Amino acid sequence: MEKELGFNGKQDIEAYGIAAFNAKCRESVTRQTGRLFALAAEVTRAIFRRPFQFREFVEQFWFIASVTILPAALVSIPFGAVIALQVGSLTQQLGAQSFTGGASVLAVIQQASPLIVALLIAGAGGSAICADLGSRKIREELDAMEVMGVSPVQRLVVPRVLATMSVAVLLNGMVSVVGTLGGYFFNIILQGGTPGAYLSSFSALAQLPDLYISELKALIFGFIAGIVAAYRGLNPRGGPKGVGDAVNQSVVITFMLLFFVNMVMTGLYLQIVPPKGG
DSSP states (O other): OTTTTTOSSSSHHHHHHHHHHHHHHHHHHHEEEEEEHHHHHHHHHHHHHSSOOOOHHHHHHHHHHHHHHHHHHHHHHHHHHHHHHHHHHHHEEEEEGHHHHHHHHHIIIIIIHHHHHHHIIIIIIIHHHHHHHHHHHHTTHHHHHHHHTOIIIIIIIIIHHHHHHHHHHHHHHHHHHOOOOOOOHHHHHHHHHHHHHEEEEEHHHHHHHHHHHHHHHHHHHHHHHHHHHHHHSSOOOOOHHHHHHHHHHHHHHHHHHHHHHHHHHHHHHHHSSTTOOO
């Protein structure tokens, strides 16, 4: 941390003082945040420019999908089961077993499914994107592209970000279905629920905006995962070891942003969209 901020050890910290060191830290965080948002704006503008790297997009889409489909399906089953069992136990205590299906399915669709998809894409696809761009950066391939007049953002970053967004949206539908089926199975088999009550409560509480907000979350989460991974990959420090550190940082930063954005979007959705029958 000290070297990244321009300090060369304890002597410099003592010379500048703790207050100056803390100010330097705050300045660095502010600068890094600004650069991250600047990259997001640049990628958004470059999406509509030509030429579009369609082949690169297809390759990245296939790679990210191949490394996330099976883990997402396997993770969504226990997620749906845990939610169904917990909600079912709570509704039994309250004497409202007929609402088990609707409550558990809404929890899976609105909250669990987008987060599962985003975490897997950030952990599997995002780390690979960060490592790829970081290795290109330390080999000075990106500098060579800029010398030749080729924009690394439009050539490499835009296809990867679009790939993460596309996979997130499509994978979110699969996780919602698998998680819902898992919750249905465990509620019927282990808790003695009835299929009719499960389905009727879901139809009574669910509405199309619940699916819309789930897909919108997946789209935004995929964009965040791709942007953070690309930013850390474009700015590694300290050679190959710095690339590994950048990969770890990209995953951690993405997780923190995802949970914060999910909280904000959930709060706005619950305030804007009235509940069904409300």
